[in-house]
Amino acid sequence: MAVVEFADIHKAFAGQTVIRDLDLHVAEGEWMVLLGPSGCGKSTLLRLLAGLEAVEQGEIRLDGRVVNDLTPQQRNVAMVFQDYALYPNMTVRENLAFPLRMRGMKRARREARIQSVARTLGLEPLLGRRPAALSGGQRQRVAMGRALVRDPAVFLMDEPLSNLDARLRGQIRNEIATLRDRLVTTTLYVTHDQVEAMTLGQRVAVMAGGILQQVDTPMTLYDQPANLFVARFLGSPPMNCFAVRLRGESGRREWELAGQWLPLPIDPPEGATHAGLRPEAFSGPADARHALQVVVEGVEALGHEVLVYFTDEQSLEGMPMAARLPGQVRVAPGDTLTLLPDAEQLHWFDASGRRLATLTHPICAFSSPPDQGFSSDSFWKSTHQVHHCPWK
Known part of the structure; x- marks a missing residue:
């Protein structure tokens, strides 16, 4: 295991910046999930750590040692990709053994290591099979095993579940969550799927436009988003965000x-221009005196819950508002529905998109450029970032 540090x-x-002035600290043995939309720089950050891309500015440190100029082999970092990258002509046992043979490890020690990893990942019954005889989930576990068998200092996973169907993805996600506490290896896991991030990450680093937006535990990110991007990115449906009008x-x-x-039972913080x-x-249908009357535009009946969509002209990017x-509840498009929004659960943001509510877990310090007006286009390219986030 190793402590991983990205500095500046x-x-x-x-000429196109993909990562800008990024600082991140990953503790020894921690599972850190890098979460963000496509093109945000999360996979590039993984490749920089692995030594597959060169750092232009700043330092990458493993246990305090700068590794910028070390080869991938010298860094003792193992990586799992989206497409498994297994050797089709080799059995599972041979796939697991290959990196150990390349290292010149003796047969007895090599076999002991293979058995240990196979036992951890549930691969023992599959050791004699070739990849063509395995399911997608089994292939992914073999790919993980081939990385783990090397006993790496850092384990990197680049969207390992993205090629699986929804049902299998959920199954493997649960298996990885179970394995997480047994692997005890410093791990960086890249995904654009918030369910994976919330399920697997001890902490989650949210990125957008090459900039780190917030780093914290999954539930703190959900309950206390640092800015409008994080608020909108986490949650399905996402947080309803809109321009504030008060009187x-x-x-x-x-x-x-x-x-x-x-009625607004609480005073909003000074400088609030947006809310979520x-x-x-x-709650609803409601018969409260000060309830909200909306015309239903869309309905998603999911059995255990119903998602109802309606329009608010102040909604950011013209997105429909959603109520869970x-x-x-039986409702159809075109119906008039009475809802009761809980104003005490409002999140408040300033014109730059930064959260105004006081964080109850002030792990990270954020900065925002002064005098930056908010717009949906400029915010998604904004320069909000985490300057320091020590592991505590």
Whole structure:
């Protein structure tokens, strides 16, 4: 195991910056998930650590040692890719043995290592098979085993489940979650799937536009997003985010949602220009005096719950608003529905998109460029970033 540190990392391809001024600390034995949309730089960061790409600026350190100029072999880092990359003419046992043979490891020790990894990953019944005789999930476990058999200092996983169908992806995700506490290897796991991030990460680093947005535990990211990007990226459906319209004085304030004014029992923080409300913050159908009347535009009946969509002209990027209701609610597009939003669950953001609520777990320090007006286009390319996030 090793402590991994990225210090002031910058990387560009053909003049296009893909990682900008990134600092990140991964503790020994920690499972860190790198989460973000395609093109945000998360896979590039993994390749920089593996030595497959050269660092232009900054330092990468393993246990305090700068490894910028070391070859991939010298870094003792193992990587699992999306496409398994198994040798089709070799059995599972031979695939696992290959990296150990290349190292010149003696047969007895090599066999002991193979048996240990096979036992951990549940591969013992499959050791005599070739990849063509394995399912997609079994192939992925073999790919993981071939990386782990080397006993690497750092284990890298680059969207390892993206080629699997939804059902198998869920199964393997659960298997990896079970294995996580047994592997005890410093791991960086790249994904664009928030379910994987929430399930597998001890901490999650959210990236956008090559910039680190927030680093924290999965539930803290969900409950206390540092900015509007994180708020919108985590959650399915995502957080409802909209421009704030307020009226009245303290103690008698009202806020507007879907063209209607509702009582606001709390005073918003100074400088709030945008707000967010999770879909689960709605209850209904409601008969409360100050409830919200909406025309239903879309319905997703999922059995255990119903997702109801309606319009708010203040919604960011024109996205429909979503409410998560119990499965027994019967509603159809075109119906008028009465909902009761819980204003005490509002998240508040300033014009730059930064969260205004006080964090209860102040692990990370954030900065925001001054005087940057908010727009949906500029925010997704914004320069909000984490400057320091020590592991505690």
